[in-house]
Amino acid sequence: MLLLLTWCAFPTAMKAAEVEDKLLTTPASPEVLAKGLEADGYHLGVSVYVWGYPLVRMERVAREYTDVPSPKPDTSYRAPLNQVGWAQELATPAAKDMPTANNDTYYLSAVVTLNEPYLITVPDTSDRYYVIDVFNMWQELEHYIGRRTTGTKAGRFAVVPPGWSGQLPPDVKRLDVTTNKVWLWGRLGAVGATPQLVHDLQAKFKVEPLSGKPSTATLSPLPSIANDELGFLTQLAFALKSNKVKTVDEALFGQFARIGLTNDGFDPSKVRPETRKGLLRGLADGPAVSISSFASTATRRNGWDWVTGLDSFGFNYPLRAMVAGPYLGGNGEKEAMYPIRYTDADGNVLNGSNKYIVKFDREPPVGAFWSLTMYNASDKMLVANPIHRFKVGTDTKGMIKGSDGSITIPIQAETPTGEAAANWLPAPKGDFYVMLRLYQPSQEILSGAYQLPQVRKVN
Structure with missing residues (x-):
């Protein structure tokens, strides 16, 4: 029996010996270290871009969509912080805020800072299509309000920040979210509607603090990154100050310390020249990696x-x-x-x-x-x-x-x-x-x- 076991294990041992373990034979020469640091910077650059881009994008959008022009175009849905903005017309080629905008629905936008729950009041739309998406700051859809999910009767909903444990009015549906700021992104169907009907409905959508006290919250500007090759990381570090890394992402985020990004911020002095070279290539390729998800996901x-x-x-x-x-x-x-x-x-x-x-x-x-x-x-x-x-x-x-x-x-x-x-x-x-x-x-x-x-x- 022992001989049989020895004979069975022998081919496996032979095969293992035929596999070269290159880590055991790679020298710590200056050339190898430079090559490895650049490669490490590259893969971390791609990773930090595809992971962190949604947060940076949402923080940029939060400021862009609360910056209301005067006069405000009828296709614009911008509104001050913690207020509802509606487009008064369907999107046209002149509407530049949103790439790939639809020409089917009137858009609603509201950027809300959740120092307390905010109540969303919706009217009876008489079966007219509408939806309000509740996005967290990672551009993740956490709730739907609208025809498909909650119907088209009048109702009230409360967007509740993390850790809040107070009481809501009995007729209000609670919607818990995972970030202290949200983007409400809505659509109201135009099929068969006159502009007046649409505008009358729009006026009945409300977003208000639970306490009824007007918010004094403001959004501080993002750091200026003009002519800064690593500016993306500067803005990502800024965004992370008000958006905690998810527990499931902590191991990934911990890797970014090698490129100077930690909970304390971004320190470009921590990036070695060889790593920086790869990091810049990784950040430059990040958009292509993101777009390639069409091929890998679609x-x-x-x-x-x-x-x-x-x-x-x-x-x-x-x-x-x-x-x-x-x-x-x-x-x-x-x-x-x-x-x-x-x-x-x-x-x-x-x-x-x-x-x-x-x-x-x-x-x-x-x-x-x-x-x-x-x-x-x-x-x-x-x-x-x-x-x-x-x-x-x-x-x-x-x-x-x-x-x-x-x-x-x-x-x-x-x-x-x-x-x-x-x-x-x-x-x-x-x-x-x-x-x-x-x-x-x-x-x-x-x-x-x-x-x-x-x-x-x-x-």
């Missing part, structure tokens, strides 16, 4: 990138960073789906020098409404055009359907001739992408049973 369905998990990022820091950037404020898939399209059926980048068609066999099966929206690839903004049409969808006037219920949408820069003009989605001259928004998608959509239409070049 499901591709008939050419469309279909990303889920926007309200449950978990440890997918690149996805969280990407959403916090060009897709800030995106809903989770049960609230809305956002299939996005950059290429045609042949895999070529969409460009306005060509003509395309998108043919839906039938209208998408949604519980609210849908739209196909056009964006410039260069700046992710809506596309100016002679008929001021930025999307085709549920509320497109004069839409023509086939006898079988199909919908054919021509996508091109020049106006189509004949009936095709009724469903025309104008394109820019250069590269573009389109986004299919599906509000309150059905299970048929969520499961993938509903087939998304192909984008076909026709010239």
Whole structure:
């Protein structure tokens, strides 16, 4: 028996001996140390960027969206701190606050500092679609208020800061959050509504402190980082002073001490020259790593990138960073789906020098409404055009359907001739992408049973 055991173990021992353990043979030479420090700086630079970008982005947005211009454009939803701001018009190409903005809903924004609970009062919208997303400062969706989750009757909700243990009025639903500041990001559906109806409803949405006492809170400015190669880390350290590192992230955050980032702040003098070289490369590549989460996270369905998990990022820091950037404020898939399209059926980048068609066999099966929206690839903004049409969808006037219920949408820069003009989605001259928004998608959509239409070049 002993001989048998020895014989069985012998091949394994031989295989192990054939594997070179390079750490045992790597010398601590100056060349190796320099190479290792640079590599360490690079991977820490990528990690700190994709992890920390949402917090920096949200702190920037908190200050940007509470800086109200005068006069305030009708498409702007900016409002002073702890107050509700509503866009009075749907987004147009002139609305530059939000990349990839929709042209379907009126936006609401409120940046709220939670020195105490804040009450959100919503009116009866008579089944009109609305949603208010409650985001923490990591751009994570912690609660939904609206048609899908809480209905459209009048109600009151309390956003409660960490550690608060007081009493709320009995008719108020408690919503606990994990940061001491939140961003309320809302949408009110425009389908079938007159501007006056919308404005009357908007006036009935309220955000007020539980005590009823006006807040005197202010936001101190972010550190200026002009001409500072490591400015991102300076602003991240500043943001972390008022946003505690999550328990689950403490081990990751502890690694950043090697690049001078700790709970005490950011000290660039702690960064060795070799590490700095790699760190700068890592920070520069961070955006590409974040955008690459499309490839690692999205499901591709008939050419469309279909990303889920926007309200449950978990440890997918690149996805969280990407959403916090060009897709800030995106809903989770049960609230809305956002299939996005950059290429045609042949895999070529969409460009306005060509003509395309998108043919839906039938209208998408949604519980609210849908739209196909056009964006410039260069700046992710809506596309100016002679008929001021930025999307085709549920509320497109004069839409023509086939006898079988199909919908054919021509996508091109020049106006189509004949009936095709009724469903025309104008394109820019250069590269573009389109986004299919599906509000309150059905299970048929969520499961993938509903087939998304192909984008076909026709010239």
